[in-house]
Amino acid sequence: MTECEHCKLMEDKSMVIFEDEDLVAVLSNKPAAKGHVLVLPRQHLAIFEQVPDNIVQKMAVVANRISTSLFELLRLNGTNILIENGTAAGQSIPHCAVQIIPRTENDGMKLSWNPKKFAESQMAEAEALLIRELKPKEQKVETQKKSEVLADPENYLNKQLRRIP
Numbered sequence: 001m002t003e004c005e006h007c008k009l010m011e012d013k014s015m016v017i018f019e020d021e022d023l024v025a026v027l028s029n030k031p032a033a034k035g036h037v038l039v040l041p042r043q044h045l046a047i048f049e050q051v052p053d054n055i056v057q058k059m060a061v062v063a064n065r066i067s068t069s070l071f072e073l074l075r076l077n078g079t080n081i082l083i084e085n086g087t088a089a090g091q092s093i094p095h096c097a098v099q100i101i102p103r104t105e106n107d108g109m110k111l112s113w114n115p116k117k118f119a120e121s122q123m124a125e126a127e128a129l130l131i132r133e134l135k136p137k138e139q140k141v142e143t144q145k146k147s148e149v150l151a152d153p154e155n156y157l158n159k160q161l162r163r164i165p
């Protein structure tokens with residue numbers, strides 16, 4: 001028997017609203033609002049970085065379609081589509097999920113934050129780092145094959161993979 005709460009949720013077919021070979025969409029057992037849906041990779045994957053790209057794409061498409069249906073069926077004013085990625089981001093169950101939360105005007109739900117003030121130098125350091133590491137370097141991207149990317153210890157994606165516990 002699995003200990004994972006999300007793996008267990010997928011087994012309860014009465015709560016499943018969509019499934020295919022890769023994904024299962026279920027009604028949340030801890031809903032923030034009526035009609036709160038979770039889109040889960042069928043495979044037990046802890047965080048979003050571990051989800052293969054083709055399944056990430058499907059998760060986004062399925063989440064968008066469910067969100068569209070929720071708008072119509074529940075007469076919503078909005079939805080929040082979000083991923084709690086890591087415990088620092090509020091993730092409590094180690095099985096990646098896209099949360100689709102129905103919203104209505106003045107529903108009192110708090111998903112906002114106040115912008116923080118940072119020293120100019122702190123901002124500049126982070127910005128320079130992100131631009132240096134993430135902005136496509138045209139020649140490198142065009143010439144580096146996938147096998148070379150995976151062998152490159154300085155590649156951003158490989159650094160990300162090493163970061164996963």
Ligand SMILES: [Zn+2]
Pocket residue numbers: 004005006007008043044045094095
């Ligand atoms: Zn699981």
